[in-house]
Amino acid sequence: MNLLAQSMDNATDEMEQLPLVASRRNLAKIVADCRLQIEPTVAAAAAASTAAASAATTTTETAAVAASSNCNSTSSASSTSSSSTTSMDLPSTDNLAKTCILADAKSAAQAPSLTFPFINAAKQQQQQLPTAQQQQVQQQLQQQQQPTIQLTFQNLNVLHNDRKILSDVSGLVSPGEVLAIMGPSGSGKTTLLDCLSGQRHFDSGSVYLNREPLSKRWRRKIGYVLQEEIFFTQLTLRETVMYTAMLRLPEKMARVEKLRLVDHILEMLELTCCQQTKFGDYLNRGLSGGEKKRANIACELLTNPLLMLLDEPTSGLDSHSAISLMKVLKRYAQLEQKTIVISVHQPSSQMFHMFDKLLLLHQGRTAYFGEVNNIYRHFESIGVTIKAHYNPADFVLEQLKSHPDIREKLFIAARESHGNYLNRNCISNPDKSKQQQDTILINDIINNYYNQRHHQPHDLHRNHHNHNHHQYHTANGGCEADEEAAQHLVWSGADSQSNFSSCASSDCQSYRVGKGSVNDDDWLSYPTRFYTQFSVLSSRNFKEAKPRMLSKLNWFQTIGLALMAGAIWFQLPRTEEFLHDLQGWMFFSQTYWMLFALFGALNSFPSEREVISKERRSGAYRLSAYYLAKMCAELPLVITLPTVYLMISYPMLGCSSLKLFFLMLIFLLLNTIVAQSVGFFIGACCMDMNVSITLSALYTLATQLFGGYLSSRIPEGLSWIRYTSMIHYAYQNMQILEFREGPAISCGSPSSYEICKQQTTEFIPYEEILKAQNSTSPLWLNTLILMMFFLVFRGLGYAVLRYLRCPQKS
Numbered sequence: 001m002n003l004l005a006q007s008m009d010n011a012t013d014e015m016e017q018l019p020l021v022a023s024r025r026n027l028a029k030i031v032a033d034c035r036l037q038i039e040p041t042v043a044a045a046a047a048a049s050t051a052a053a054s055a056a057t058t059t060t061e062t063a064a065v066a067a068s069s070n071c072n073s074t075s076s077a078s079s080t081s082s083s084s085t086t087s088m089d090l091p092s093t094d095n096l097a098k099t100c101i102l103a104d105a106k107s108a109a110q111a112p113s114l115t116f117p118f119i120n121a122a123k124q125q126q127q128q129l130p131t132a133q134q135q136q137v138q139q140q141l142q143q144q145q146q147p148t149i150q151l152t153f154q155n156l157n158v159l160h161n162d163r164k165i166l167s168d169v170s171g172l173v174s175p176g177e178v179l180a181i182m183g184p185s186g187s188g189k190t191t192l193l194d195c196l197s198g199q200r201h202f203d204s205g206s207v208y209l210n211r212e213p214l215s216k217r218w219r220r221k222i223g224y225v226l227q228e229e230i231f232f233t234q235l236t237l238r239e240t241v242m243y244t245a246m247l248r249l250p251e252k253m254a255r256v257e258k259l260r261l262v263d264h265i266l267e268m269l270e271l272t273c274c275q276q277t278k279f280g281d282y283l284n285r286g287l288s289g290g291e292k293k294r295a296n297i298a299c300e301l302l303t304n305p306l307l308m309l310l311d312e313p314t315s316g317l318d319s320h321s322a323i324s325l326m327k328v329l330k331r332y333a334q335l336e337q338k339t340i341v342i343s344v345h346q347p348s349s350q351m352f353h354m355f356d357k358l359l360l361l362h363q364g365r366t367a368y369f370g371e372v373n374n375i376y377r378h379f380e381s382i383g384v385t386i387k388a389h390y391n392p393a394d395f396v397l398e399q400l401k402s403h404p405d406i407r408e409k410l411f412i413a414a415r416e417s418h419g420n421y422l423n424r425n426c427i428s429n430p431d432k433s434k435q436q437q438d439t440i441l442i443n444d445i446i447n448n449y450y451n452q453r454h455h456q457p458h459d460l461h462r463n464h465h466n467h468n469h470h471q472y473h474t475a476n477g478g479c480e481a482d483e484e485a486a487q488h489l490v491w492s493g494a495d496s497q498s499n500f501s502s503c504a505s506s507d508c509q510s511y512r513v514g515k516g517s518v519n520d521d522d523w524l525s526y527p528t529r530f531y532t533q534f535s536v537l538s539s540r541n542f543k544e545a546k547p548r549m550l551s552k553l554n555w556f557q558t559i560g561l562a563l564m565a566g567a568i569w570f571q572l573p574r575t576e577e578f579l580h581d582l583q584g585w586m587f588f589s590q591t592y593w594m595l596f597a598l599f600g601a602l603n604s605f606p607s608e609r610e611v612i613s614k615e616r617r618s619g620a621y622r623l624s625a626y627y628l629a630k631m632c633a634e635l636p637l638v639i640t641l642p643t644v645y646l647m648i649s650y651p652m653l654g655c656s657s658l659k660l661f662f663l664m665l666i667f668l669l670l671n672t673i674v675a676q677s678v679g680f681f682i683g684a685c686c687m688d689m690n691v692s693i694t695l696s697a698l699y700t701l702a703t704q705l706f707g708g709y710l711s712s713r714i715p716e717g718l719s720w721i722r723y724t725s726m727i728h729y730a731y732q733n734m735q736i737l738e739f740r741e742g743p744a745i746s747c748g749s750p751s752s753y754e755i756c757k758q759q760t761t762e763f764i765p766y767e768e769i770l771k772a773q774n775s776t777s778p779l780w781l782n783t784l785i786l787m788m789f790f791l792v793f794r795g796l797g798y799a800v801l802r803y804l805r806c807p808q809k810s
C-alpha cells in the first residue's frame, strides 16, 4: 500500500513539475514508469489496493477494468470532435494518473513486458533518495527519455532492369504502432523494408523519419531484423547477444546492467534454455531455425531502437511462439512508444488482429493501406465480404492472388484513396523547391490522417491505439487544438482509404514533430569508445577464430608433418654431402608455413564478411577497431602451430642450441605473419573464394619458380620476380642463422666450393654457402623487407575494406 501510495505521489509530483503542453505525453510515460516500478510481486498488493481504492464501487476486477477504460479512452472523455468537445468532461490528471496506475499494475502482472532495466534501476535509486536529489535524478531521467519516430514513406518506386519492384508505395506509422506489410511471395516486402532501413536505393519517392529525410544520422536508431540470420556459427547464442550488448549499448551503462538486460531479453524471447548452444552450420547443427530468428530479434531489441523493421520474424516459428513473439513486440511498441514495421506472409487470425495497420502489396503495388480493423469495411466497399469463419489474412491474400478483377478494384481503391494526394497541385507545384514540396506533402499526409480521424465515429477496437496517438501528439508539442481534436478521433479504414486527397486545414500546418532531446553528437557518434570496441572485438574474434585455426585437423596435420620431417631429416650430419638436405628442410618449413598462413587467411574475411557488413551498416563500431582487433586476436592463433612444428622437427633434425632455436622460431613466425597479411589482402579483395585461391596459388608458385630453387635456367629478364617473394627473404634469413650460428659444415671430398678445393679451410664459411645460392643480402635487410611486406599488405587490406568493400546500398 505504501509503495503504491508513494508511486501515486511521485506521479502527481512529477506532473506538477512539467509544462502543461508536454504533460500528456509525460503523463503516459509516468504511468508507464510507475507501472514498471511495481514489480509483479507487488502487483498483488496493487490489486488489493485497487479494491480498497474503489471500495465505493464493486470488486477489484471491476475497478481495474474501469480504470483501464479510463486510461484508454482518455481522449473520448475530453473531446471527441469539434462539435462534441464541450459536452465531455476531462478527468483531472491526478485522478487519471492514479486510475491508470491501478489498471496498468493489473495488466503488467498479466502480460509479458519488455522493459529496459537500466531505466528502472535509475528509477528505483531515485525512490530511495531525498527529495532534492530525487528531483535531480528525475531531471536526468527526463533528459534520458528517448525520442520517438514517426515513419512516413511516400511514392516509393524501385526499378530493376525496367521491372517495377515497388510502384508508388506510401504509408505512415506512428510511435506505438505496428504496421504489417503483407503480400504473396515476391510482392516486394523485403525490398520495401530495405528502402525504409536505408539499405537500398529507391528510384523515386522519399522516406521521412519525423519529417527528416532518412539519412546516416538515423542508422543507429533503426533496428533491422533481416530475414536470414547472419551470425558467427562458432559462437553460442549467449556469447553473440553478450558481444552485441557490449558493442552496441552505451559506454556509460554499467556492465552488470548490460548483463541484466541480456538476461531479460533472452527470457522474454524464451531463449534462456538454449543460450549455451552454438549457432552452428549445415555441417554442425546448432540452434533451430526459430531460435535463430528469435536470436536475431534479441540482438536488435537489445539496442532499444526507435524504429524496428522486422522481415518475416515469425516464419519458421510454431503458432504459439509466433503469437508470443508478436505479443512481446506489440507490448514493446506500446510501452516504449516504438514504431514497428513487420513483414509477414500469412499470419494467423489472432496475430492479424494484433497489428495496428496493414499494407497489402501485390507485385510491388499497394492493394490496401490502412487500419487492420477497417479491412472488413474496405472489402465490403468493393463488393467482397470477408467470411466470418475465415482467417482474414488468408482470405485477403487469396482474393488478391486468385481474382484479377478484385485485385484491380483494390489497386484502384488504394490509389484513389491515399494515393491521390501525390497528384495534387500543392505537391507538384513547380514554383516550389523539392524540399518545400516534401514538407507540404508530409504535412498533408499527417494532417489529413488525423483530420479524417476527427470526423469519424468511434471505434471501440481502436481505443488503445488512439491512446497511443494521443501520447505521441502531445509528446511532440504540436498545436494543442489539433491534438485535442485528433486524440479522440478513431482511425477507421474508410478515412485512410478515402480521404487522404482532401486538403489539409490551415491550422494544422503548424503540426510539429520534435526530434527529442538527443543532440547530433549522440546520434552520430559510436556507442562505445575505440578501446572498448577493440577489446570486445578481439575477444569475439579470438573465440570465433580459435576453432577454425586450431582445429583438431590442423593439430593432427602439424604434428604429423613435424614428425615426418623430423624422421626424414633426422640428425643430419653437418657435412657438405648433406648440405642440400639441410637446405631442403629449411625451404620446406618456410614454404609450408607460408602457404598454411596465406590460405588460412584467405578464408578468414569471406566467412565473416556478412556479419561485419551487417554490423558496420548498423554503425556498431569503427572498421579500424575491427581490423586491429582481428590482427591482434589472430596473432596467438597463427603462431601456435608453427611453434609446435619447430619444437618437434628441429630438435629431431639436430638443433644445436636454445638460442638458435629461438632465432629460427622468430624468423619462421615472421614469415608466417607476413604470409597471413598477404592472405588478408587477397581475401579482402576477392569476393569469390575460387578467385582468391587461384590468385594466391599463382603468386606463391610463380615466386618459387622464379626464385631459382627448382630450376637454374631462369630467363634473364624475369629473374627480378624472385624479389617479390617473401620466401626469398625468409629462406635467406634461415640459412644465415643456421650456418652462421649453428655448427659449421665440413667440406666434402671432393668439394664443390673453391675455398675447400684450395684446402685453406676444413669448413665452408656461411657466406660461401649463401653466395652459391645467389643470396647476398644481410640479415637486417631481409628482415626489413619482410617487415615492409607486413606493413604494406596490412595497410592495403584495411584500405580495401574501407573503400572497396564498404557495405553499400543495393
Ligand SMILES: Nc1ncnc2c1ncn2[C@@H]1O[C@H](COP(=O)(O)OP(=O)(O)OP(=O)(O)O)[C@@H](O)[C@H]1O
Pocket: 160, 165, 183, 184, 185, 186, 187, 188, 189, 190, 191, 192, 345, 810
Ligand atoms: N536485387 C535484385 N535483383 C533482381 N530482382 C530483385 C532484386 N531485389 C528484388 N528483386 C525481385 O523483386 C521482387 C520482390 O522481392 P522481395 O524480396 O522484396 O519480395 P518479398 O515480398 O520479400 O518475397 P518473400 O516473401 O518471398 O521474401 C522479387 O520478384 C525479386 O525477385
